[in-house]
Amino acid sequence: MTEREVRVRFAPSPTGPLHIGGVRTALYNYLLARKLGGKMLLRIEDTDQNRFVPGAEEYILEALAWCGIVIDEGVGVGGPHAPYKQSERKPMYKQYADQLLADGHAYYAFDTPEELDAMRARLQAAKVPNPQYNSITRTQMRNSLTLPEDEVKGLLDSGMPYVIRLKVPRKEEVRFQDLIRGWVVVHSSAIDDKVLMKSDGMPTYHLANIVDDHLMEISHVIRGEEWLPSAPLHVLLYRYLGWEKTMPQFAHLPLLLKPDGTGKLSKRDGDRLGFPVFPLEWRGIDAETGEPTLSRGYREDGYLPEALVNFLAFLGWNPGSQQEIFSMDELIQAFSIERVSKSPAKFDQNKVKWFNEHYLRAKPNAELAPYLLKALEEQNILCSPARAEQIVSVMKERVSFPQDFWQEAQYFFQAPGSYDEAVVSKKWNPQVSAALAAYADALPGTSEMTAEDLKARFSQTMEAQGLKTGQVLQLLRVAVTGRAAGPDLFETLAILGPTEVAARLRVAITTLG
RNA sequence: GGUCCGUUCGUCUAGGGGUUAGGACAGUAGAUUUUCAUUCUACCAACAGGGGUUCGAUUCCCCUACGGACUACCA
The missing domain is CATH 3.40.50.620 (HUPs)
Known part of the structure; x- marks a missing residue:
C-alpha cells in the first residue's frame, strides 16, 4: 500500500x-x-x-x-471538497443511501415514533436484554423487508414519511484496529439498524x-x-x-472528566467549581427558561492561549520525557498518537493556572504592557508604554492573570486611600514616623532616582535615626503604597520617583500620626 | 439491564517480569528576598482487590469491584 x-x-x-x-x-x-x-x-x-x-x-x-x-x-x-458544511452537502448523501438500498444493505422503514416507542416498551416488558431495531425485531415492523413490494412503492409514492435504515447482519464479528486501544471487536448483534436517512431528507451523523x-x-x-x-x-x-x-x-x-467526583466534564461543573469549560465567553439562551446565559471563557478569564494549549495537550498525552513546557511547534515535533493514553483524565484547575503563570512570566514586558494600558485607558488614566512596561516587569512575577496587573498595580497611579491596618497597628510609632519624615526630607526634588540610590539614601537615613532598616521597611511600603506586600520596594519607589514618594510619605505621616 | 472502554501518589502522568516505582501540579517545611510573591531545596504521597502463570509480578492472563461511554429520525 x-x-x-x-x-x-x-x-x-x-x-x-x-x-x-x-x-x-x-x-x-x-x-x-x-x-x-x-x-x-x-x-x-x-x-x-x-x-x-x-x-x-x-x-x-x-x-x-x-x-x-x-x-x-x-x-x-474553503478548499477542493467544498462545501464543508453538511447542510450544504445535503443533495450528495441520497445517492449513497440509494446505493446501499440497491445492494440490499439498507431498507425503507415507515414506523411512526409511536410505533417505535411501543416496540421498545414491548421488548422491555418481555425483558429482552437489549431492546433495539435489529435483525430480529425488524421482521415485526413496517418496512420494505416485511411489506410487499407494491405496498412499499405505494407508500413511497403517496409521500408517506420514511427513513432508510442500515441492514445490520445478524451474526458477524465486526473488528477494527484503534490506534490508541488496539483491536476492538463487537458482535453485530450488539449494533442496531441505525437510521441513515431521516424523514426530513437529511442524513444522520453516521x-x-x-x-x-x-x-x-x-x-x-x-x-x-x-x-x-x-x-x-x-x-x-x-x-x-x-x-x-x-x-x-x-x-x-x-x-475529560470533572475535577471532583466522576463523570464527563460539563458546563455545569464549570459554573459550580468556578472555572471555564469553554475557550471563549459565550452568551446564550437557556433552552428551558429562555433566560440569557453567560458562560465564562478562558480568554476572558485571562488565560493565555499558549498556556491552555500546553495544558490541554498534556491531558491524555505526554512526550515520554520530563519536559512539561511546550510551544505549539514543540508539541507538533513531539506529538504521536501512540503516546495518547487510554484512560480518562480529570480536569485540574491548579495545573492550568500554573501553566498560565509560567507563560505570563515568560512573556516580554512589551507584550504584557498592553493589558495594563487597556485597563488604565478604561480608568482614564494616562500612562506611557515605557512606564507600563516598567510596572509589568516588576509585577509579572506575582500575578496569575493579565487583569491582575491593574488590580495589583493601582498604587502606581493613585496615592493610597487607606493603609494596611494590621501592619500599621502593629508597627507604626512616633519614632518610625519621624524616621520616614527624615527620609522624605532627604529625597531630592527630582522625578528620577535609581532603586540603588533610593535604597542607599534610606539606609543612611535610618542609621542617622538610630533605627534598623528592617524595622521600618514594611512601614515605608505601607506609607507609600498602602499595602503590606508588593514587588521589590525600592524598584517600586524608583518607578514612583522621589518627588511622589516624598509627597506620599508626608500624607501618610499626617494621616497616621 | 446490555455492549464496549478504562483503573500507578489528591491531580496529570513515566515506567515495566527483579527499580530506593521517576517527574510535574497541589500540600508541607526550610533557604534566599531585612516584607509578600518569585526562585531554590527538602518532605509528604501511588501500582483497586482476589486468583493464576513464574524462581520472582505493579508489569502477562482470568475473575471481582469501581468508574466511564454508548444504548434517538442528537451529534
Missing part, C-alpha cells in the same frame, strides 16, 4: 459553544496533521436542523483561531460522516471516546459502500 497523504478533520456540530474537550480533540488532530505534514480540515456537522444554534459556527472558528489551531481546508477557508470522510479523503479519524461504540457501525458502512480499502484509521481519545 502506498503512503497516503495525511488528512484529518475536526467535525463539530454547531449546537453551542465549543467545549474544552472539543478543543483538545481539535488540537490532537492539528498536531498529528502538522507532525505528519498533512492537512487539517474543519467540517461543520449540522445535519440536525432542530439543534442549530446561531453564532455557534462563528464561535468555533474564533476559538480555534485563538488557540492557534490553523485550518488548512474547510469551513471558513451516514454523513462516512460519506464525507471518504469524499474528503480523510486518513485518520481522531475523535472522542463517546464514538467508540458506533465505530463498528461505521466500519460496516465503509464495507457496504465498497470503501474499505481506503477506510481511515481510527483513534478514540479518552474523555
Whole structure:
C-alpha cells in the first residue's frame, strides 16, 4: 500500500459553544496533521436542523483561531471538497443511501415514533436484554423487508414519511484496529439498524460522516471516546459502500472528566467549581427558561492561549520525557498518537493556572504592557508604554492573570486611600514616623532616582535615626503604597520617583500620626 | 439491564517480569528576598482487590469491584 497523504478533520456540530474537550480533540488532530505534514480540515456537522444554534459556527472558528489551531481546508477557508458544511452537502448523501438500498444493505422503514416507542416498551416488558431495531425485531415492523413490494412503492409514492435504515447482519464479528486501544471487536448483534436517512431528507451523523470522510479523503479519524461504540457501525458502512480499502484509521481519545467526583466534564461543573469549560465567553439562551446565559471563557478569564494549549495537550498525552513546557511547534515535533493514553483524565484547575503563570512570566514586558494600558485607558488614566512596561516587569512575577496587573498595580497611579491596618497597628510609632519624615526630607526634588540610590539614601537615613532598616521597611511600603506586600520596594519607589514618594510619605505621616 | 472502554501518589502522568516505582501540579517545611510573591531545596504521597502463570509480578492472563461511554429520525 502506498503512503497516503495525511488528512484529518475536526467535525463539530454547531449546537453551542465549543467545549474544552472539543478543543483538545481539535488540537490532537492539528498536531498529528502538522507532525505528519498533512492537512487539517474543519467540517461543520449540522445535519440536525432542530439543534442549530446561531453564532455557534462563528464561535468555533474564533476559538480555534485563538488557540492557534490553523485550518488548512474547510469551513471558513474553503478548499477542493467544498462545501464543508453538511447542510450544504445535503443533495450528495441520497445517492449513497440509494446505493446501499440497491445492494440490499439498507431498507425503507415507515414506523411512526409511536410505533417505535411501543416496540421498545414491548421488548422491555418481555425483558429482552437489549431492546433495539435489529435483525430480529425488524421482521415485526413496517418496512420494505416485511411489506410487499407494491405496498412499499405505494407508500413511497403517496409521500408517506420514511427513513432508510442500515441492514445490520445478524451474526458477524465486526473488528477494527484503534490506534490508541488496539483491536476492538463487537458482535453485530450488539449494533442496531441505525437510521441513515431521516424523514426530513437529511442524513444522520453516521451516514454523513462516512460519506464525507471518504469524499474528503480523510486518513485518520481522531475523535472522542463517546464514538467508540458506533465505530463498528461505521466500519460496516465503509464495507457496504465498497470503501474499505481506503477506510481511515481510527483513534478514540479518552474523555475529560470533572475535577471532583466522576463523570464527563460539563458546563455545569464549570459554573459550580468556578472555572471555564469553554475557550471563549459565550452568551446564550437557556433552552428551558429562555433566560440569557453567560458562560465564562478562558480568554476572558485571562488565560493565555499558549498556556491552555500546553495544558490541554498534556491531558491524555505526554512526550515520554520530563519536559512539561511546550510551544505549539514543540508539541507538533513531539506529538504521536501512540503516546495518547487510554484512560480518562480529570480536569485540574491548579495545573492550568500554573501553566498560565509560567507563560505570563515568560512573556516580554512589551507584550504584557498592553493589558495594563487597556485597563488604565478604561480608568482614564494616562500612562506611557515605557512606564507600563516598567510596572509589568516588576509585577509579572506575582500575578496569575493579565487583569491582575491593574488590580495589583493601582498604587502606581493613585496615592493610597487607606493603609494596611494590621501592619500599621502593629508597627507604626512616633519614632518610625519621624524616621520616614527624615527620609522624605532627604529625597531630592527630582522625578528620577535609581532603586540603588533610593535604597542607599534610606539606609543612611535610618542609621542617622538610630533605627534598623528592617524595622521600618514594611512601614515605608505601607506609607507609600498602602499595602503590606508588593514587588521589590525600592524598584517600586524608583518607578514612583522621589518627588511622589516624598509627597506620599508626608500624607501618610499626617494621616497616621 | 446490555455492549464496549478504562483503573500507578489528591491531580496529570513515566515506567515495566527483579527499580530506593521517576517527574510535574497541589500540600508541607526550610533557604534566599531585612516584607509578600518569585526562585531554590527538602518532605509528604501511588501500582483497586482476589486468583493464576513464574524462581520472582505493579508489569502477562482470568475473575471481582469501581468508574466511564454508548444504548434517538442528537451529534
